[in-house]
Amino acid sequence: MPHPAIALPRLMAHRGLSAHAPENTLTAVRAACEAGFPWVELDVQLLGDATPVIWHDATVRRCSDGRARLVDLDLPRARRLDTGAWFCDRFRSERMATLREMLALIEELGMGLNLELKVTRGRNPAALVDGVLPTLLDALPPERLILSSFHDGALARARELADSSRLALGVLFEGIGREWQSRCAAVDAYSVHANWKRLSQRGAQAVREAGYHLLCYTANDPTAFAHQWAWGVESVISDDPACFVGHLPD
Ligand code: G3P
Numbered sequence: 001m002p003h004p005a006i007a008l009p010r011l012m013a014h015r016g017l018s019a020h021a022p023e024n025t026l027t028a029v030r031a032a033c034e035a036g037f038p039w040v041e042l043d044v045q046l047l048g049d050a051t052p053v054i055w056h057d058a059t060v061r062r063c064s065d066g067r068a069r070l071v072d073l074d075l076p077r078a079r080r081l082d083t084g085a086w087f088c089d090r091f092r093s094e095r096m097a098t099l100r101e102m103l104a105l106i107e108e109l110g111m112g113l114n115l116e117l118k119v120t121r122g123r124n125p126a127a128l129v130d131g132v133l134p135t136l137l138d139a140l141p142p143e144r145l146i147l148s149s150f151h152d153g154a155l156a157r158a159r160e161l162a163d164s165s166r167l168a169l170g171v172l173f174e175g176i177g178r179e180w181q182s183r184c185a186a187v188d189a190y191s192v193h194a195n196w197k198r199l200s201q202r203g204a205q206a207v208r209e210a211g212y213h214l215l216c217y218t219a220n221d222p223t224a225f226a227h228q229w230a231w232g233v234e235s236v237i238s239d240d241p242a243c244f245v246g247h248l249p250d
């Protein structure tokens with residue numbers, strides 16, 4: 001089945017422009033857009049009350065002034081957290097973004113989204129997908145959306161709900177092992193998202209020869225990354241994508 005005609009950018013801002021603003025926030029996404037990076041990678045999970053929110057960790061310790069597990073928070077409690085001051089005092093008063101709010105911003109700015117389904121230990125992948133997908137598909141056109149995950153069950157559930165022409169799926173890999181092709185085929189993947197430090201030339205070439213798009217995360221050193229472009233990597237997910245400008249292939 002054909003995939004959406006996505007104009008893959010060379011650079012995507014990881015968790016928004018996370019080198020310069022608190023990760024996974026509305027401010028980090030606006031910052032990415034203002035810096036000239038119209039595609040962002042963001043993480044999504046469910047709060048305990050099943051509200052989808054843009055958040056990376058299983059707890060709020062690292063990126064807020066609270067300590068709770070996400071599963072123990074409902075939206076009113078999550079909203080009381082300051083999710084900006086941990087990064088820098090000038091971001092004080094930033095709040096955790098719901099998926100809905102984030103999608104509204106991305107649509108308003110005409111941006112593209114690589115949304116990572118983050119399935120943390122003990123959480124239900126199908127509940128996450130079912131909670132996210134209808135809102136997501138309503139909000140963005142297929143050409144500006146990739147849904148990605150490390151979790152094969154989550155990707156399989158997403159594929160059950162949306163066919164390949166409507167939804168591009170990205171399979172996340174640490175290393176491209178023997179099983180890579182069956183993981184991709186099982187969900188009619190659009191793309192492979194590889195940890196750039198563990199990607200080999202052989203692995204990259206195999207992915208490209210099989211017809212999958214190839215993205216790398218999370219690279220912040222353009223000099224060290226020169227080989228990967230030559231191997232056929234199309235897009236880099238970076239905390240600081242501006243550092244790659246001037247180091248991109250033609
Ligand atoms: O989507 C690529 C990358 O974000 C995966 O790792 O831990 O930063 O979500 P992580």
Ligand code: MG
Pocket residue numbers: 041042043116
């Ligand atoms: Mg991520």
